[in-house]
């Protein structure tokens with residue numbers, strides 16, 4: 278196999294033998310060849326693909342289309358009926374829950390067992406154990422048998438292991454779906470870093486994760502490779518297909534500009550021009566302080582002491598409403614003198630996408646505010662809270678010193694605040710926008 282190819286799959290097929298009754302399996306063994314007591318089910322049928330070293334490939338498709346089967350075949354946990362698979366480099370996998378760990382062993386024992394399967398020596402695991410434990414961040418559960426773990430804890434530990442075994446190829450099946458926002462972002466940071474040199478094969482039903490992580494995508498349909506290509510293109514074709522499944526063949530993603538119209542006929546107007554019941558995007562969020570558990574790093578020259586979100590509309594403590602005016606306040610202390618300290622924040626969604634943020638650079642650029650060692654200082658940012666879809670978000674905070682062209686980060690906290698948005702009626706996109714008018718009209 279060419280050295281720039283990480284995974285090569287040729288005419289790969291997997292057939293499961295389905296027996297209607299358990300005794301049929303026994304009969305088949307006894308009367309081997311004379312009669313067939315099973316039905317064949319082809320979960321994968323002559324699939325061929327090539328993944329180049331350093332490529333990130335998402336696998337999409339409906340339930341039962343063969344995605345997990347393909348991943349298991351690539352990882353060698355399942356034998357193919359026919360066809361060939363070649364991998365170039367160390368493959369580490371996060372497959373479905375329950376695979377990989379011995380349920381009776383503790384988390385710690387499973388770390389040692391699993392890492393040794395990936396070729397690490399006991400000394401190497403000893404050296405990395407504290408990093409693995411910190412990545413998993415499951416506290417004292419690490420010494421409990423994994424059969425008592427929640428699915429989230431299980432994935433945390435499994436991900437922590439594969440993140441520390443020097444894999445060349447990572448194979449991940451839907452793992453991010455069970456993690457909370459903080460853990461998901463930790464995984465996303467790891468994967469983004471891994472992607473710089475490594476190869477990723479990633480199964481997900483969450484199209485935003487696929488688009489976020491993968492350059493290419495493969496669409497499997499009833500065990501066949503239906504389409505492969507750039508992730509955006511494949512995601513659009515798949516979305517078109519799912520729309521047609523729901524709404525029939527007329528559903529299309531065609532641009533409205535394809536069918537221009539000149540005259541406009543409006544739908545009959547009612548007394549109330551538009552009933553905005555469906556367009557009420559109000560969303561409520563609860564905010565919790567995560568400063569003590571936040572992931573990040575610091576130089577030691579200064580640190581963030583607190584980060585908080587305050588309501589200026591005084592709605593209610595800890596509950597904020599999309600659209601209301603709020604203030605993010607970040608307080609820090611300098612351990613050495615800073616000539617131009619900068620404080621900033623970024624709001625991120627669970628996949629680590631930056632939604633918005635700001636820092637005090639513009640202010641410090643024009644009017645620097647030096648601080649002496651030991652001085653406490655703060656910045657606050659007042660703004661209208663956007664309307665966000667349901668889900669978890671985090672606020673990243675940072676402390677730096679310098680100007681636009683030359684600045685040094687001193688404290689960086691990925692998840693200083695955690696925001697939980699509930700009861701949002703936003704159905705599409707990353708934010709809700711207040712609509713002034715919505716009209717349905719005929720073009721004649």
Ligand SMILES: Nc1ncnc2c1ncn2[C@@H]1O[C@H](COP(=O)(O)OP(=O)(O)OP(=O)(O)O)[C@@H](O)[C@H]1O
Pocket residue numbers: 293294295318320338339340341342343344345346347
């Ligand atoms: N051990 C098995 N015996 C019989 N059929 C199986 C077995 N494992 C999987 N299948 C069948 O093979 C098909 C493909 O399964 P697979 O788990 O690969 O699908 P998938 O695309 O990953 O689905 P999902 O999105 O639901 O996870 C399904 O119809 C499934 O029922």
